[in-house]
Amino acid sequence: MKQELDFQVLFEALPHLVLVLSTGPEFIMLAANEERLRGTNTRREDCIGRSIFEVFGKNPEEQSEFGAGVLRASLERVVQTRAPDRMAITKYDIPRPASEGGGFEVRYWSPLNTPVLNAQGEVVYIIHQTEDVTEQVIEQQRSNSSLKVTDERFRAALLASEAGIFDWYIDEDRLYFDNALQQLFKLPDVLTHNAIERFVDYVHPDDRGQVRLSFAQCAQGRDFVLEFRLHRTATEQWLVCKGKVFRDASGSPSYVTGTCVDISARKQAENTLRELNETLEARVAAEVAERTKAEDALRQAQKMEAVGQLTGGIAHDFNNLLTGIIGSLELMQRRHSMGDCKGDERYINAAVTSAQRAAALTQRLLAFSRRQTLDLKPVDVNQLVASLEDLLSRTTGENIKVITDLSAGLALACMDANQLESALINLIINARDAMPGGGLITISTDSRHIKSEHEAELIGLKEDDYVVLTVSDTGTGMTPEILAKVFEPFYTTKPIGQGTGLGLSMVYGYMKQAKGTVQIVSEPGIGTSVYLYMPCYKGGASTLPGTTTEASPLGSGETVLVVEDESVVRSLIVEVLDELGYQTLEAADAQEAIPLLEGNHEIDLMITDVGLPGMNGRQLADFARLSRPELKVLFATGYAEGSNVSGYLAPNMEIITKPFAIDALANKINAMLKAS
Known part of the structure; x- marks a missing residue:
């Protein structure tokens, strides 16, 4: 006959102290065996139906509870993991019966919490089994057991590492610190009743906000890592704290455990390193400033050397030219005073020739300094080269052959045609001089699209x-040392008196002012190639400038207003205009010209210097056109910084560069007045 199992008998026969608990959150005691009741000196009616945390309380003689937070954490792990959880040996004192004198008896327990699952795998009960290990613990304490040694070593290690452990039981509002934290930071063993705020009192005022925030995040279930300073310490003391959140069976944050480490030494080292870095940065900045100062001084010295070279060369050339001009004029003056005009024409020609050479030298200086007034217009480079072939061939001589290689379909260049002609002639002359025994000069044209930033740079x-206009020769070539100096003013490899040294510097000035550039490739014994890069013309259809002009056309009584602050120049222009058949009005500056412009005078053309004192020439022209919108304006300038014609002139405006020939002035005025 099958015998039925009596589970109550089995339950009572278990050798250990056993409780059956609900799954929380209060963990109600549902059943207890007699061994449990006897072992803890409690009655069944005082236990069953109550929370385990209500039944087992604190020994009033002890500073802290038996470890309710640790027990709750274990029970919640069982619910969460559905696996048994063995707790560390726990000290819990048992109350003695009054018949035995009352008070508490010291006992140590080894608890094991085991889940009971239903068919769906859910935890429905927790068996809380406890074994009394008091005798073993006391024996271990007496024999200096390994447990005590390990515990002491652990505590020693924490102290040596200046670290400690804390536990915050959120539901109980208790914050525990181990011995290491108590010793290191002078904290109590436990804080209760608004525990976090009480702990914040130990924190530096400037760091309290972030400490509150971190613990508030823990209460929401988020772990934290935080650095902060302590308050009320003799020296600045820094901690780094890491907190890990554990949850109960319902998933709500239940308690936090973590570590605190003293990082004061690290912070002090960081501050020291930062101060060293700041000192180093200051030293580096001072040294850089000193080096910059030295470099600026060197550049200034080099600049002054270049200026000295430039002014010396100018003085040399101008003194020669002025000697020809002054000498010729003095001879004519002396002969005229004696009534002898014989040979005047020869001296006049000599003075004019010297003056023209001086004007050409000035234009080269302006080109070198990129202040030359350029008339940027569409230029057919192939046509320009072709028109100069005969001249270039005659310039080079019979022992040098000049050939051309012109690219078909070449785009128009945006350039000053006259200056480009001058540049090409200069390059041909240089190539000729580099081939005293004869050779070959090749003039070629091509298109080039620069598409990468690296190439452009x-x-x-x-x-x-x-x-691109290229002039190549088969001459002697140049060494790298000479090549590095070819654009310097007055630098020349030719004998004294055979070159000014402004040729290539002038070409360089033309190209850079026209938004182009010059490149030179040369090798001794092989030859030299000079590349002129000119931007393509991007305007609409335009008539290319012609090359023929009519000489000295006469006026028909038109009225011309001359505004020039230099009295000698003004009187010369007025006299030339009178001889050419024009009516003239004159003014020294804008202040004198404005009444004439606002008056009833009929004015067909205004000639004005660009660099007038006060209101400049362009400003005067704009003012004049307020009342005379169709007025034609001719600007005369010897120095017009940045006055590239393409951006400086408006419709019905032209420009002429000083010094100018009478025929050039007459042709310009005639062309402007006859233009519709």
């Missing part, structure tokens, strides 16, 4: 389309 241009 190497050449010194912006990304765009360019027309």
